[in-house]
Amino acid sequence: MTPNDNRLAAIFHHGAADASSALAKWLGRPATLSVERLETLPIEEAAAVMGSSETLICGCAMRIDGAIGGLLLLAADDDAGLSLADTLLERPSGTSTSWGDLERSAVVETANIVGCAYLNAICAALDSAGADGILPSPPVFLRDFPESVMEAVLMEQPVLSDIVLLARTEFRIDGTPIGCGLVFLPDAAGVAALLPTARDPGDST
Amino acid sequence: MTSADVPPTVARAGDSVAIGQIGIAKGSGVLRTFVGSCVGLVLHVRSQRAAGLAHVMLPASNGRGTPPGKYADTAVAETLRLLREAVGESTLACTAKLVGGATMFGFQSGTPIGEQNVLALEQILGDLGIPITGRICGGRHGRRLAVDVITGTVTVETAGQGTETLA
Numbered sequence: 438m439t440p441n442d443n444r445l446a447a448i449f450h451h452g453a454a455d456a457s458s459a460l461a462k463w464l465g466r467p468a469t470l471s472v473e474r475l476e477t478l479p480i481e482e483a484a485a486v487m488g489s490s491e492t493l494i495c496g497c498a499m500r501i502d503g504a505i506g507g508l509l510l511l512a513a514d515d516d517a518g519l520s521l522a523d524t525l526l527e528r529p530s531g532t533s534t535s536w537g538d539l540e541r542s543a544v545v546e547t548a549n550i551v552g553c554a555y556l557n558a559i560c561a562a563l564d565s566a567g568a569d570g571i572l573p574s575p576p577v578f579l580r581d582f583p584e585s586v587m588e589a590v591l592m593e594q595p596v597l598s599d600i601v602l603l604a605r606t607e608f609r610i611d612g613t614p615i616g617c618g619l620v621f622l623p624d625a626a627g628v629a630a631l632l633p634t635a636r637d638p639g640d641s642t
Numbered sequence: 643m644t645s646a647d648v649p650p651t652v653a654r655a656g657d658s659v660a661i662g663q664i665g666i667a668k669g670s671g672v673l674r675t676f677v678g679s680c681v682g683l684v685l686h687v688r689s690q691r692a693a694g695l696a697h698v699m700l701p702a703s704n705g706r707g708t709p710p711g712k713y714a715d716t717a718v719a720e721t722l723r724l725l726r727e728a729v730g731e732s733t734l735a736c737t738a739k740l741v742g743g744a745t746m747f748g749f750q751s752g753t754p755i756g757e758q759n760v761l762a763l764e765q766i767l768g769d770l771g772i773p774i775t776g777r778i779c780g781g782r783h784g785r786r787l788a789v790d791v792i793t794g795t796v797t798v799e800t801a802g803q804g805t806e807t808l809a
Contacts, residue, residue: 498749
């Protein structure tokens with residue numbers, strides 16, 4: 438691992454720690470986010486990180502502007518998303534069987550709270566960009582094929598590189614993975630802020 | 643061409659055609675992919691039972707063009723070239739179908755990239771005189787599509803909204 442990699446990992450772990458606190462407070466239960474993947478990937482591989490399945494996933498997407506721009510996605514298996522909604526709505530797990538307004542609202546609010554805590558902490562950990570903060574869009578709820586979702590995440594980049602930086606965290610509640618996590622794909626300006634001494638990962642020259 | 647010669651930018655029947663890739667098959671089989679704002683470009687040569695499926699991501703290569711399946715302009719040219727190679731003829735009588743081009747998030751201002759992809763492909767195919775015999779484009783959801791190589795029929799499942807067929 439290079440010093441650049443170590444620095445980047447430390448920044449994202451800092452983000453995950455603050456997001457863990459926010460999630461635990463929001464749920465009222467012990468909860469953590471851990472960084473599972475932090476890597477540069479060819480775009481074809483990035484499109485497949487949610488897996489290839491005919492089963493729909495649910496999620497909330499937020500466009501991020503500011504010190505580190507990009508797209509943040511809270512994504513979950515359908516059952517895990519409904520279970521998360523039950524937890525937030527203080528109902529027994531298994532109560533929610535479809536996505537009504539209430540269930541959607543619960544997950545959207547989770548994306549807002551946890552995602553902003555995550556990215557604000559990442560901004561604060563950056564020496565040069567912390568003061569600028571982030572400006573997230575309202576989260577958009579979606580339920581779709583995993584490959585289609587990741588494809589759309591990639592296509593939101595203003596300048597599409599052949600290689601992208603991707604960070605993926607996983608949620609654990611009461612120590613157990615729940616099939617839910619955050620994917621952050623910084624745009625070119627975000628990559629420049631996160632990797633000030635690195636080349637654009639899309640620059641193959 | 644043996645499987646060892648197949649470049650990574652080309653998929654075969656039974657494979658899922660990845661983003662920016664082109665799938666080519668002749669004789670029988672199914673070509674599949676998932677699309678969101680990308681567009682699945684299907685070219686079918688009925689007389690030769692051959693089909694190509696390009697997973698097009700962006701409307702114009704602007705001089706880049708690698709992998710060729712990634713951009714509308716290079717994807718059409720390369721899919722036609724691979725089809726000619728597969729059937730062993732220099733001229734093709736083919737038809738086209740388009741699937742995808744959704745706007746899943748709506749964060750972008752201006753014409754959404756999915757719509758730009760569809761418009762670019764329509765323009766290029768029109769210039770080449772290739773008829774578009776079916777399309778399921780736009781909307782806000784991703785789609786799973788499967789191309790029957792023999793008939794050229796495209797089965798399209800839109801996420802959460804059921805299945806349609808383009809004959």
